[in-house]
Structure formats: C-alpha cells, structure tokens
Amino acid sequence: MSEIEKKPIKITETVLRDAHQSLIATRMPTEFMLPIVDKMDKVGYHSVECWGGATFDASLRFLKEDPWDRLRKLRDGFKNTKLQMLFRGQNILGYRPYADDVVDYFVQKSISNGIDIIRIFDCLNDLRNLQEAVNATNKFKAQEGRGEAQVALAYTLGDAYTLEYWTSMAKKIEEMGADSICIKDMAGLLVPYKAAELIKAMKEVTKLPIQLHTHYTSGVASMTYLKAVEAGVDVIDTAMSPFAMGTSQPATEVMVETFKGTPYDTGLDQNLLAEIADYFRPYRDECLANGLLNPKVMGVDIKTLLYQVPGGMLSNMVSQLKEQNAEDRYYDVLKEIPKVRKDLGEPPLVTPSSQIVGTQAVFNVLLGERYKMATKETKAVLRGEYGQTVKPMSQEVIDKVIPGEERITCRYADLLDNEMDKLEGEMKEWKQQDEDVLSYALFPQVATDFFKYRQAQQEKVDMTQADTKNGAYPV
Amino acid sequence: MSEIEKKPIKITETVLRDAHQSLIATRMPTEFMLPIVDKMDKVGYHSVECWGGATFDASLRFLKEDPWDRLRKLRDGFKNTKLQMLFRGQNILGYRPYADDVVDYFVQKSISNGIDIIRIFDCLNDLRNLQEAVNATNKFKAQEGRGEAQVALAYTLGDAYTLEYWTSMAKKIEEMGADSICIKDMAGLLVPYKAAELIKAMKEVTKLPIQLHTHYTSGVASMTYLKAVEAGVDVIDTAMSPFAMGTSQPATEVMVETFKGTPYDTGLDQNLLAEIADYFRPYRDECLANGLLNPKVMGVDIKTLLYQVPGGMLSNMVSQLKEQNAEDRYYDVLKEIPKVRKDLGEPPLVTPSSQIVGTQAVFNVLLGERYKMATKETKAVLRGEYGQTVKPMSQEVIDKVIPGEERITCRYADLLDNEMDKLEGEMKEWKQQDEDVLSYALFPQVATDFFKYRQAQQEKVDMTQADTKNGAYPV
Ligand SMILES: [Co+2]
Ligand SMILES: [Co+2]
Numbered sequence: 001m002s003e004i005e006k007k008p009i010k011i012t013e014t015v016l017r018d019a020h021q022s023l024i025a026t027r028m029p030t031e032f033m034l035p036i037v038d039k040m041d042k043v044g045y046h047s048v049e050c051w052g053g054a055t056f057d058a059s060l061r062f063l064k065e066d067p068w069d070r071l072r073k074l075r076d077g078f079k080n081t082k083l084q085m086l087f088r089g090q091n092i093l094g095y096r097p098y099a100d101d102v103v104d105y106f107v108q109k110s111i112s113n114g115i116d117i118i119r120i121f122d123c124l125n126d127l128r129n130l131q132e133a134v135n136a137t138n139k140f141k142a143q144e145g146r147g148e149a150q151v152a153l154a155y156t157l158g159d160a161y162t163l164e165y166w167t168s169m170a171k172k173i174e175e176m177g178a179d180s181i182c183i184k185d186m187a188g189l190l191v192p193y194k195a196a197e198l199i200k201a202m203k204e205v206t207k208l209p210i211q212l213h214t215h216y217t218s219g220v221a222s223m224t225y226l227k228a229v230e231a232g233v234d235v236i237d238t239a240m241s242p243f244a245m246g247t248s249q250p251a252t253e254v255m256v257e258t259f260k261g262t263p264y265d266t267g268l269d270q271n272l273l274a275e276i277a278d279y280f281r282p283y284r285d286e287c288l289a290n291g292l293l294n295p296k297v298m299g300v301d302i303k304t305l306l307y308q309v310p311g312g313m314l315s316n317m318v319s320q321l322k323e324q325n326a327e328d329r330y331y332d333v334l335k336e337i338p339k340v341r342k343d344l345g346e347p348p349l350v351t352p353s354s355q356i357v358g359t360q361a362v363f364n365v366l367l368g369e370r371y372k373m374a375t376k377e378t379k380a381v382l383r384g385e386y387g388q389t390v391k392p393m394s395q396e397v398i399d400k401v402i403p404g405e406e407r408i409t410c411r412y413a414d415l416l417d418n419e420m421d422k423l424e425g426e427m428k429e430w431k432q433q434d435e436d437v438l439s440y441a442l443f444p445q446v447a448t449d450f451f452k453y454r455q456a457q458q459e460k461v462d463m464t465q466a467d468t469k470n471g472a473y474p475v
Numbered sequence: 476m477s478e479i480e481k482k483p484i485k486i487t488e489t490v491l492r493d494a495h496q497s498l499i500a501t502r503m504p505t506e507f508m509l510p511i512v513d514k515m516d517k518v519g520y521h522s523v524e525c526w527g528g529a530t531f532d533a534s535l536r537f538l539k540e541d542p543w544d545r546l547r548k549l550r551d552g553f554k555n556t557k558l559q560m561l562f563r564g565q566n567i568l569g570y571r572p573y574a575d576d577v578v579d580y581f582v583q584k585s586i587s588n589g590i591d592i593i594r595i596f597d598c599l600n601d602l603r604n605l606q607e608a609v610n611a612t613n614k615f616k617a618q619e620g621r622g623e624a625q626v627a628l629a630y631t632l633g634d635a636y637t638l639e640y641w642t643s644m645a646k647k648i649e650e651m652g653a654d655s656i657c658i659k660d661m662a663g664l665l666v667p668y669k670a671a672e673l674i675k676a677m678k679e680v681t682k683l684p685i686q687l688h689t690h691y692t693s694g695v696a697s698m699t700y701l702k703a704v705e706a707g708v709d710v711i712d713t714a715m716s717p718f719a720m721g722t723s724q725p726a727t728e729v730m731v732e733t734f735k736g737t738p739y740d741t742g743l744d745q746n747l748l749a750e751i752a753d754y755f756r757p758y759r760d761e762c763l764a765n766g767l768l769n770p771k772v773m774g775v776d777i778k779t780l781l782y783q784v785p786g787g788m789l790s791n792m793v794s795q796l797k798e799q800n801a802e803d804r805y806y807d808v809l810k811e812i813p814k815v816r817k818d819l820g821e822p823p824l825v826t827p828s829s830q831i832v833g834t835q836a837v838f839n840v841l842l843g844e845r846y847k848m849a850t851k852e853t854k855a856v857l858r859g860e861y862g863q864t865v866k867p868m869s870q871e872v873i874d875k876v877i878p879g880e881e882r883i884t885c886r887y888a889d890l891l892d893n894e895m896d897k898l899e900g901e902m903k904e905w906k907q908q909d910e911d912v913l914s915y916a917l918f919p920q921v922a923t924d925f926f927k928y929r930q931a932q933q934e935k936v937d938m939t940q941a942d943t944k945n946g947a948y949p950v
Contacts, residue, residue: 018616070787193702193737219716219729222694224703226667241775243695253777262668270781273620277777289768295763295770300716302728302752 009264010235011179011256012084012211014249015280016074017049018439021217022247025294026058028283030070036279037077043268043276045081046235047117050074051110052085057443068113068435075114082116082148089122089129090413094442096383099416100132102423102441107136107436111147121184123151123353126387126412127172138177148210152182155190156348157308157343160390163201170206180209180235186350187310188218192227199231201345211235215247217311219300222250222258229264237392241277242284246298250445253277269367302389307334319364329365336361343397344381345389356381384408484739485521485710486731487559490755492524494714497690497722499767501533512552512756518743518751520556521710522592523550526585527560530566534916543588543910551587556943557591561627563598564604565885565888569789574859574891575607577898577916580651582611583891584621586911596627596659596829601862602647603886613652619891625686627657630665631823632783635865636891638676645681654711661787661825663693668704674706686710686860690722692786694775697725697733704739716752717759721773744864753830784807790831795837811836814845816870819856820864831856849876850950868890905930 033050040048050200051071069242074083092099092106110118118137124128135148141147151173153166166183175180183190183198190198192447202210211230212235214221237249244251256268272345287293301311317334321327340361347353356377380386382398384407398407408415418457419441424431427440428453439447495503508525526546534542549558565572584591593612597604606826609624617620623852626648628641628885641658648656658673665673677685683931687703687710689696700711719726731743760769761902776786792809794801813834818887822828831852839845846853855861857873859882873882883890899906902915905926914922 034928190731193734219697219720219726219786220733223700223733225697226701241777244775245694245773249774251694251777253780254775257693257777257780258695258698260665260666270777274777275780284774285771293770295773296721296760298770298773299759300729301725302716302720302726302732302749304730305732306749312798 004218006234006263009229009233009259009266011047011252011266011268012047012049012213012235012237013040013043013240013252014049014237015240015243015252017051017053017055017084017086018213018237018245019248021054021058022249023243023297024287025061025062026054027292029063030059030065030073032283033070034073034077036276037074039272039279039374041078041081042083042154042301043272045268047082048074048078049084049086049119049237051083051115052091052093053120056439057446060439060443061446064450064453066450066454067439068109070153071110071115077323083114083139083188083382084117084119084150085110085115086119087120087133089120089133091463092442097129097412097416098441099419100413101130101418101420102438103376104136104139104440105412105420106438107147108140109145109438111137111140113435116146117150117180118149119150119152119182121154122387123154124347124351124387124389125153125161125169126389127151127169127176129387129413131176131305131411132413134176134178145323148179149177150180150182151176151178152184152213154350155183155185155214156350157189158338158346158349160346163197165390167201167205170202170208170210173210174206179209179210181206182213184474185214185224187312188221188302189304189308189310190214190216190221190224191305192223194354195224196231197227199233203232209234211237213237214249215243217247217301218251218304219302220305222254225250225255226258226359229259229392240273240280242280273292284339290443292392309337309349309358311352312351313337313349313358316355318360320359324362332365332390333358333361340364343394345393346391347381347386347389352377353381353386371400376449382407385412387412427451481738481740482707484704484708484730484734484741486727486741486743487522487710487712487746488515488518488520488715488727489712489838490526490715490727492526492528492530493688493712494718494723496529496533497724498772499538499762500717501529502537503533504538505540507516507758508545509548509552511751512549514747514751514754516553516556518556520743522557522559524594524712525552526558526590527562527568527594529568531563532921534825535914535918536921539925539928541785541925542914543584543908546585546588546590557623559592559594559625560585560590562593562595562608564595564608567917571801572604572887573892573916574894575888576893576895577913578607578888579611579614581913581916582622582915583615586612586615586619590857591621592623592625592655594625594627594657594659596629596657597862597863598629598825599822599862600628600635600644601864602644602651604862606651606886607888609651609653614854622947623654624652625655625657626651626653626812627659627688627826629694629823629824630658630660630689632664633813633821636823638672641673642676642680642867645677645683646683649681649683655686656681657686657688659685659735660689660699661691662779662787663696663784664779664783665699665712666695666780667691667698670699671702671706674703674708684697684709686712688712689724689762691720691725692722692776693779694728694777697729700725700730701733704734715748715755717755717918725857768809781808784812785829786794786832786834787826788824791830792817792837795834796815799808799837801841801851806817807840808833808836809920815839817866818869819853820863820868821862821866822856828850828861836918846872846875862886862887864916865919902926 015411057065059065060208091097120130137147137149181398210233212233238252238255239249241251259265300308303314304311341357360378363373379402382402423441424437491508531542534540537811567573595605595608614626687706687708713727713730714724716726716728728748731741734740778789779786816832832849835853838848853875857877899912899918
C-alpha cells in the first residue's frame with residue numbers, strides 16, 4: 001500500500017454518549033465520567049461525543065442531574081479535545097418541533113457551555129428542518145469562536161435511496177453552510193461494500209469531511225468502517241471496548257489496531273487506551289451484574305439485514321401482533337411495511353418514522369382493509385407536518401385518510417410562533433440559570449420535577465421520602 | 476469490482492464444534508443437534524465442523540455420550556455436506572503423544588464413521604508431528620473413497636514468524652501430500668491487513684486451497700476475513716449468529732451478507748440460514764440464563780492485540796501471580812514472556828506451549844533468578860520431546876536446566892512402541908464396538924467411567940444414585 005497517500009483516520013469517541021445510550025439506557029452518571037476525562041483528553045480523539053441525544057432527558061429524568069452542569073464539567077476537563085453533541089434538528093433534544101427562537105437559543109447555550117461540534121439530523125432528511133440549527137451554529141461560532149455544524153443524514157435503504165440521492169444531499173449540505181457531513185446509520189443497515197460505494201461517490205461531489213456513524217447491531221459495523229476508510233471516509237465513530245459492539249459502536253482499540261502501520265494509522269496510543277478501558281471495564285461488569293446491561297444487546301441481530309428494516313422496528317411489530325393474538329400475521333405485516341413506506345413517500349426507517357410506518361402496517365393487515373384506520377402520526381406525516389419526503393406520497397392514501405384537509409408544503413416551523421417568552425413565563429419561579437428555560441422547553445414536566453428536586457436538595461430537605469415514593473432516582 | 480473475477484467464498488460452519496466449544500464449554504448435546512441437521516444439510520456449506528477438538532472428551536466426560544455414535548448420527552443426517560473434524564496431530568484428541576498405530580487407527584475409524592475432512596495441527600507447527608495423520612488419511616481415502624487431509628498451521632506472532640516462514644511452510648505442506656492448508660488463529664492475533672499480506676504471499680507459492688480460521692476474541696475477526704477474502708483465501712470458518720462473536724467465530728449470516736452481490740458472493744440462502752438461527756437462538760438464551768454462556772466471553776479482549784499474546788495466557792498469568800500475592804510483577808512477567816519464548820526456540824503461543832512459556836516466565840520473575848527452577852514441561856520442550864521449534868533453543872538455558880541430558884532431534888513418536896495391542900488388552904471387558912478402544916486410548920479413566928455408565932444404562936440400573944453421588948452428568 002506504499003503507493004497510497006498517508007491519510008490518518010480520525011476517531012470520534014462515543015463512550016460518554018451513544019455507547020451508554022445504546023447499551024445501558026443512557027444511565028452513565030457524570031460523577032463516573034469525570035475521573036477518566038483527563039486521560040481521555042490526552043488521547044488525541046478528533047472529538048468526544050458526550051452530550052445530546054437521550055442524555056439530556058436521562059440526566060434530568062433518571063439521574064437527577066443538571067445536563068448543563070454535566071456539560072460544563074466535561075468542558076472543564078477536556079482542555080484539548082473537541083466536544084460533540086447530537087441534535088435532532090427542529091426537535092432539538094425533545095419530541096416535538098420547536099419554534100426557531102428555541103432552536104437558536106439552545107444552540108447558543110450549547111456552544112457557550114462547551115460544545116464544539118453539533119451533529120444535526122432530521123428523521124426525514126428534510127434539510128429545511130436542519131437549516132435553523134446550522135444557521136444558529138454558524139452565527140454563534142462567529143461570536144464565540146467555537147462551534148461547528150455537522151449535518152447528519154439518516155442512512156436508510158429503499159428504492160429512493162440511490163447514490164444519486166446521497167450525492168445530491170451531500171451537495172446541498174455543502175451549500176447550506178455545514179462544516180462536515182455524517183452518514184448516520186442507526187440500525188447497522190450499511191454493509192461494507194455498499195459503504196465503500198457510498199463514501200466514494202460522496203467524496204467525488206463534496207470537499208466537506210465525511211464522518212461515518214454506525215452500530216454493531218447487525219454484525220457488519222467494523223467491516224463497514226474498514227471499507228469506508230479505504231474509500232476515503234475521514235472520521236469514524238467508535239466506543240471504548242467495554243462499551244462497544246452489540247447495539248453500540250465498534251471498539252476504538254480494535255479500529256486503532258486494525259489501521260496501525262497502514263496509511264490510515266490513527267496514531268493513537270494503545271497503552272493509553274488500555275488504561276482508559278481498564279477504567280470502564282469494571283463498570284461494564286457492574287452493569288452486567290445489576291442487569292442494566294442485558295447480554296442480549298451484545299449479540300448479532302441479523303434480521304436487520306435480512307428484512308432491511310431496523311431491528312427495533314421488528315421487535316415493536318412482534319409486540320403489537322402478540323397483543324392482538326395475531327403473531328401468525330408476521331410475514332403479512334413484513335410485506336405491508338414497504339408498501340406503507342411507499343405510500344408515505346418512502347421516508348428513512350428511523351425513529352419516529354419507523355414506528356409510524358410499522359404501526360400503520362400492523363393496522364392495515366389486522367383490520368383487513370388498508371388505511372381503514374390511520375394513526376394520528378400517519379395523518380401528520382400525510383399532512384406534511386414532519387417535512388418533505390424523498391418521494392411524493394400516495395394521493396389515493398391522502399384522499400382516503402385526510403380527505404379535504406389542507407396539506408403543508410412549507411417548513412413546519414414556519415407556522416410556529418416564537419416560544420421563548422411564553423416558556424420563560426411558565427417556569428420563572430424555578431429559574432436559577434439561563435439554561436433552565438431550555439430544560440423546561442424540552443421536557444416541561446421532567447424539568448419541573450428536577451427543579452423541585454434541586455431546590456429540595458439545596459434546602460437540605462430529607463429526600464428519603466421522595467425517593468421511596470416514586471423510585472425515580474436510580475443511579 | 477467488475478474487473479475482478481468471480482470467486483465465491485466457501486464457508487465452513489462451526490456451530491456444531493468450535494462455536495459451542497468456545498462459548499459454552501463444549502456442552503451442546505447430540506440430541507439438540509440432530510433436529511436441525513436436515514436444514515443445515517441444504518445450505519451448501521463447504522463443510523460442517525462437527526467433531527474432534529474437545530467434543531470427544533466432553534461427550535464422554537460431561538454429556539455421557541458416545542462420540543462415535545454422535546458422528547454416525549450426524550453422518551446419517553448430513554447426506555450432502557462434508558463433515559470436518561479437528562485433530563491434534565500425534566496427540567489425536569488427547570493430551571499425550573500416541574504411537575503411530577493409534578493415530579493410524581483413529582484416522583481410519585474417523586473416516587469410516589463419517590468424517591470427510593481431517594484438520595490436523597501441531598502446537599509447534601512441527602510437520603513431522605502431522606505426517607502420520609496425513610499419511611493415514613491419504614491411505615484410507617484410497618480405501619474408503621472419502622477423506623481429505625487439511626494441515627493447519629497454528630498462527631502466532633514473533634520475530635521468527637515472517638512471511639518467509641509461512642510460505643516455506645505452505646510449500647512443505649503441499650509436498651507432504653495434504654489436500655488443503657488452514658491458518659488457524661486460535662487467539663485472534665491476525666489483524667486484517669496482515670491477513671491480506673499473509674494470504675497473498677501463501678497463494679503465490681501454493682496451489683492448495685487456503686482456509687482461514689480465527690476467533691472474534693480480539694474484535695478484528697470479521698475484518699480479518701474480509702481482507703483475507705480480498706487477498707484470495709478460499710474458505711472461511713464462521714458460526715451461526717446465536718453462537719458467533721466473542722471467543723467464537725464471526726457470524727455466518729454476517730459474512731454471507733457482506734459478500735452478497737460482490738465477486739465473493741457465497742450464494743448461500745439467507746432465509747434458510749435465518750431458519751437455522753431461529754433454532755439455535757432459544758438455546759443461546761437458555762445458556763445465558765443457566766450461566767453456561769457467560770456474557771464476559773462475548774466482549775472484546777483487546778489485550779491479545781496489545782501484548783501479542785493470547786488472552787487466555789494473560790488470565791492464567793494473572794491467576795498465578797494472584798496466588799503468590801505478586802500481582803505487582805505483572806509487567807515484569809509480561810517482559811519476561813518473549814525472553815522465555817526465545818529461549819525455547821520461539822514456539823507458537825498456543826496451548827500447550829503458551830502455558831509452558833507463561834508459567835516459566837512467572838517462575839523466572841518470582842524466584843529472582845531465571846531458570847532457578849524449571850517446570851517438567853519446560854524440560855520436555857528443551858529435550859525436544861514436543862518437537863522441533865522454529866528457532867534453535869538457547870544453549871545456555873539447556874545447559875542450566877537439563878545439564879548433560881540427552882536431547883531428541885528425531886520425531887518423538889519414532890521412540891514410541893506400537894500401543895494398540897496393549898490398549899485392547901486393557902479395556903477388552905468393556906468393548907462393544909471397535910471404536911471403544913480408541914475412546915479408551917485417549918481418555919482411559921473417563922472412557923472407562925463412560926463404559927460403566929453405558930453398561931448400567933443397558934442393564935436398566937437406576938442411575939439416580941450415581942448421578943447424585945458424583946454429579947458428573949450435567950446435560
Ligand atoms: Co448512534
Ligand atoms: Co478455533
């Protein structure tokens with residue numbers, strides 16, 4: 001390989017975010033993270049993903065931690081390493097679309113509290129749902145001297161998802177002012193040789209760095225990285241070995257060792273990585289012992305590749321069929337899924353579209369007539385509220401499910417009034433820092449419970465009673 | 476890749492041998508295997524590894540099964556698929572070197588009871604220790620019309636193990652009359668780009684098919700297969716997904732899917748494989764629930780790659796140091812290991828040489844003087860009883876450990892008298908089939924216990940008492 005130019009592969013470490021979100025329900029507490037930060041900071045990672053995704057919700061809800069406080073503490077420890085977060089486009093880190101002023105303020109506060117790279121995605125890959133977050137990042141980058149917008153495309157399979165689709169998206173992302181592109185394969189659907197084709201094609205149309213994010217769920221992830229690296233990918237996402245594999249990412253040390261002595265050599269120090277792994281390993285063992293880490297998530301779920309749908313979607317479907325005593329309709333629903341997906345404009349099969357398509361397919365099969373009943377979410381998709389799909393939706397299905405209703409073709413958030421004043425008003429009695437309104441905006445009830453807990457702690461109220469009552473503070 | 480010639484990769488399925496040997500202590504019983512044989516026979520595997528290795532011992536000792544009976548039943552079910560066994564050279568399936576007449580008879584009976592491919596290896600890669608088994612296979616192949624000798628090289632790292640070493644071995648294997656070559660990497664030491672170099676170099680010097688066998692222990696196995704396949708390897712060893720990964724092999728379905736649509740497409744039917752996986756999956760869950768499958772073996776043990784020694788060797792070392800309250804000498808021993816290995820002629824670090832080197836290194840460090848004490852096994856290695864090592868042994872160490880003793884340069888088995896008559900005499904009271912003498916030859920005590928159990932069963936003696944007494948019949 002001496003004729004190949006040297007191209008060290010960069011590593012984003014996910015052990016502080018996606019790895020524990022994927023394996024142990026996002027339950028790693030800040031106090032467990034902090035003692036290892038200093039060593040992690042010396043590794044030379046491209047970035048450490050440590051915030052956003054489900055960590056915000058889990059911190060407030062289960063760990064009774066202020067997520068902003070976690071971010072500031074991590075920033076304080078990581079003096080030389082870029083910190084990265086996952087951001088759900090217009091949904092921020094929550095479960096509904098927010099007005100632009102909330103998106104804007106959340107981006108500002110994320111950067112000012114310590115985030116360097118904001119990875120922004122949308123479940124339909126509708127770039128309009130990402131534009132505000134990208135713009136905000138660029139705006140605060142100019143002010144704070146820190147902040148990069150990475151646009152992540154949800155990887156999915158299907159007729160609409162041709163190389164032309166991905167390359168045209170790459171060009172649009174470059175045009176919209178993003179600093180880098182991520183291919184985000186939540187379900188492990190991207191197989192090795194397809195990854196090579198995809199990365200090669202994208203590299204031909206954009207100068208932006210391309211990062212690949214996948215999960216080991218279907219068993220191909222490390223090979224997918226290897227072929228993507230050979231095809232020119234710039235950064236890969238990996239997790240320290242004790243929290244790697246299964247539904248998490250390939251192991252950092254394994255990928256580092258694989259490329260050692262090749263043109264892709266990461267240059268990372270295995271001895272330092274081994275010390276870091278030694279820190280996480282006993283915690284893994286503890287999680288195995290207390291059941292937080294279920295060995296089932298460590299296996300290979302090949303059905304993902306077989307049916308080209310995410311594993312979680314299949315297990316949801318099985319549960320729904322079981323509830324209806326209709327497990328014998330499994331293969332009928334499996335055949336209905338791609339049809340419903342086509343009806344809805346062939347969206348990526350990622351949360352929440354995967355659940356919407358799967359549930360509607362179950363309805364269509366069990367009721368004996370397609371769209372005899374449609375879920376609230378199916379209707380919202382058909383009305384265009386989630387955004388624009390890659391293909392047009394079925395007019396026949398639109399006419400049947402939402403006859404005569406107005407459909408949206410604009411960006412949904414354009415219909416939303418600014419919310420910040422209203423939110424500030426609702427939560428002002430609890431406010432101790434500017435960021436509290438954002439916690440409240442995302443999870444009003446959970447954040448309020450947290451604010452009460454925080455205040456009680458500050459007033460040194462005995463919380464034993466509260467703990468016993470709702471059992472809501474597992475650490 | 477259209478310019479690359481089509482070259483379908485062949486698959487050896489290990490779920491009936493190495494996978495359960497590696498993950499659940501070889502405890503899969505014949506009665507669990509038989510119902511799925513018919514489906515497995517339709518897959519089109521290159522071969523199914525289903526016998527030999529530790530299965531012979533475990534059948535007799537723990538499962539109270541006649542291993543010969545298992546073989547005949549599997550042969551009966553697999554009408555279209557080659558059956559493969561693992562054979563430890565002159566040690567057959569036991570733990571001492573046997574005279575040639577025993578090796579010869581074992582090979583004959585293996586083939587006549589159903590084996591097609593005998594994979595033969597020696598822990599020192601001393602081909603003289605394999606020659607008799609290869610000759611016997613070729614002899615009975617001529618008689619029975621069935622039987623192939625595959626010579627397996629134990630893969631290891633070290634100064635002596637250059638590409639020149641491996642290619643010269645490949646040439647010798649071709650010359651000695653083997654039908655194929657296997658690179659057998661028990662510890663997962665072979666990393667992807669080194670695998671490509673190795674396979675490419677070997678393919679240049681031999682026309683024999685080359686098969687690669689590795690374990691997922693260090694986390695690189697699937698990538699290693701991928702690069703080996705691109706470099707021209709002919710067959711890879713994989714295990715059905717419920718018994719894949721961790722200390723076992725990469726998953727069959729994952730490798731099949733990886734190569735689908737490429738020049739290496741295996742052509743195997745994923746739907747059929749899915750049905751087979753569905754059969755094994757509940758058994759995996761059962762093994763997880765009853766503790767036979769420890770989730771710890773499912774993880775990544777990166778230390779193997781870091782220290783270039785097998786994981787099992789490191790954990791043995793830690794136990795030995797713990798017993799001596801000398802855990803602080805870990806790194807001293809780690810440094811001593813390559814020195815001892817050099818002293819002993821740099822043998823492959825595989826069982827039993829890995830234990831011999833590791834234990835001697837512990838002695839050397841703890842006693843404060845190198846070779847102040849030497850184990851029985853170190854002495855035997857120095858006397859040449861295990862065979863010829865790839866490099867000369869240290870004369871200084873020889874003089875210190877076995878001063879004045881005679882050293883062997885011939886093949887050890889040349890010093891052994893034929894044993895069959897003696898063995899027949901010892902066990903004749905239990906003999907019910909010709910093969911019983913071979914069971915007795917390998918495990919005299921265990922086989923005798925089994926013969927007693929068998930007879931008691933036949934006489935319909937109530938075994939409840941016996942079970943309770945020694946607890947030796949877990950299934
Ligand atoms: Co992820
Ligand atoms: Co093996």
